[in-house]
Amino acid sequence: MHASQRPLSPASPACRVTISAAALPLISDVLAGAGLDAPRAFAETGLSVTLAPSHTIPLDRFTTLLENAGRQAGTQACLWTCGRQIAAPALATLFPSGLGETRLGGLLARLLADLQALQEGTTFERQVEGDTCTLAYRIHDPRIWPRSRDAEFTLGFLHAVIERFAGTVPMVELALEHEQDGCRAALARQAGCVPLYGQRLNMLAFPARLLDLAIKTDAAPS
Numbered sequence: 001m002h003a004s005q006r007p008l009s010p011a012s013p014a015c016r017v018t019i020s021a022a023a024l025p026l027i028s029d030v031l032a033g034a035g036l037d038a039p040r041a042f043a044e045t046g047l048s049v050t051l052a053p054s055h056t057i058p059l060d061r062f063t064t065l066l067e068n069a070g071r072q073a074g075t076q077a078c079l080w081t082c083g084r085q086i087a088a089p090a091l092a093t094l095f096p097s098g099l100g101e102t103r104l105g106g107l108l109a110r111l112l113a114d115l116q117a118l119q120e121g122t123t124f125e126r127q128v129e130g131d132t133c134t135l136a137y138r139i140h141d142p143r144i145w146p147r148s149r150d151a152e153f154t155l156g157f158l159h160a161v162i163e164r165f166a167g168t169v170p171m172v173e174l175a176l177e178h179e180q181d182g183c184r185a186a187l188a189r190q191a192g193c194v195p196l197y198g199q200r201l202n203m204l205a206f207p208a209r210l211l212d213l214a215i216k217t218d219a220a221p222s
Contacts, residue, residue, distance in 0.1 A: 016058075017058070017059045017119075017120040017121030017122075017140075017141065017144075018056035018057060018058055018059055018120050019056065019057060019058075019059045019062045019118060019119045019120065020053065020054075020055075020056055020118045020119075021051040021052065021053060021054075021055040021056060021057050022053035022054075022094055022118070023086075023090065023094060023118070024042075024047065024048075024049050024051060024057075025049055026086050026089050026090055026093070026094070027065070027066075027082070027086065028042065028049045029086075029089075030082040030083075030085040030086045031069050031082060033082075033085060034073070034078045034081055034082050034085070035078075036069050036072050036073060036078060036082075037072060038069070040068075040072070041065060041068045041069040041072065042065065044068045045061060045064050045065040045068055046061065047061060047065055059119065059120065059121055059122070059139065059141075059144060060141075060143075060144045062150070063139070063144055063146075063147040063149075063150040066079055066147075066149040066150045066153050067146055067147070067148070067149050067150070069082075069149065070148070070149030070152075070183075074182070075182040075183050075185075075186055076183070076186050077152065077183040077186035077187040077190055079149040079150075079152045079153040079156070080152045080153070080155070080156035080187055080190050080191060081156065081190060082153055082156070083152065083153035083154060083155065083156025083157035083158075083159075083160065084156045084157065084159065084160035085160075086157055087157050087160035087161050087164055088160075088164065090157070091111075091161065091164070094114070094118070095110070095111050095114045095115070097110050097114060098110035098111045098114070101215070102214060102215065103211065103212060103213065103214060103215065104162070104165050104166060104210055104211055104212070104213040104215050105211030105212065107161075107165070107215060108126060108135070108161070108162070108211070109126065111161065112124040112125070112126055112135070121139060121140050121141055121144075122137070122138065122139050122140065123136070123137070123138050123140065124136070124137055125137075128208045128211070130208070131207060131208050131209065132172050132205050132206070132207065132208055133205065133206055133207070133208040133210070133211055134173075134203050134204070134205045135155075135158050135203065135204055135205075136201050136202065136203040137151065137154050137155065137158075137201065137202045137203070138177070138200075138201040138202060146178065147177075147178070148176070148177075148178035148181065148183075151176055151177060151178065151202040152176070152183070152187065154202065155174065155176075155202055155203075155204050156190075156191075158204060159171070159191070159204055162206060162210065165213065165215040166210045166213055169206050169207075169210065170192065170193075170206070170207075171191065171192060171193040171204055171205065171206055172193075172205040172206055172207070173193065173196065173203070173204070173205040174191055174193045174194075174195045174196065174203075174204050174205075175195065175196045175199040175201070175202065175203040175204075176195055176196065176197050176198075176199060176202050177198070177199055177200070177201060177202055178197065178198070179197050179198050180197040180198070184197075
């Protein structure tokens with residue numbers, strides 16, 4: 001189904017899945033760091049950055065927050081950058097279990113499991129085929145739309161986690177559910193890979209050999 005065919009009703013009462021509010025302060029910080037008006041984006045979405053970490057918010061409201069922030073950025077693809085910037089603090093505070101692993105593959109497995117627990121109604125998957133590993137991300141409910149900036153934010157985050165321990169990673173492929181928009185050129189520059197649009201899920205692929213990389217979390221680059 002193309003973007004133009006999807007219901008544009010992210011606030012639909014039928015959307016009951018939720019996401020933890022624990023990430024909101026970090027998201028506010030990275031939005032501000034990218035030069036975006038974080039308080040405005042939160043206010044437009046009806047969310048508060050001061051919600052307790054134990055609080056949950058509707059998933060459609062969360063994706064709308066990122067859409068509102070992305071709208072401020074125009075064609076600059078800032079949400080990919082914001083996703084990358086949140087990687088280090090999120091690993092330290094939201095997803096610390098992965099830091100006990102000794103291999104990148106183990107860390108990613110723990111991270112995807114933690115993300116799955118944090119965000120309902122969503123699938124995070126890792127698959128290895130030959131010499132390629134893919135990390136895929138898909139929200140199940142098609143009524144939670146648009147969610148293009150959420151997809152870019154999430155894949156940017158995952159890519160930054162890999163590079164935090166593996167150094168510069170040449171992506172084999174970057175795929176996105178949403179149709180091509182004005183951010184295409186900026187996203188291709190930032191990601192170092194020409195994205196494929198209108199795909200069935202959001203996915204990035206990288207060399208599978210990196211999964212066996214030994215990691216030292218106390219010496220990870222910032």
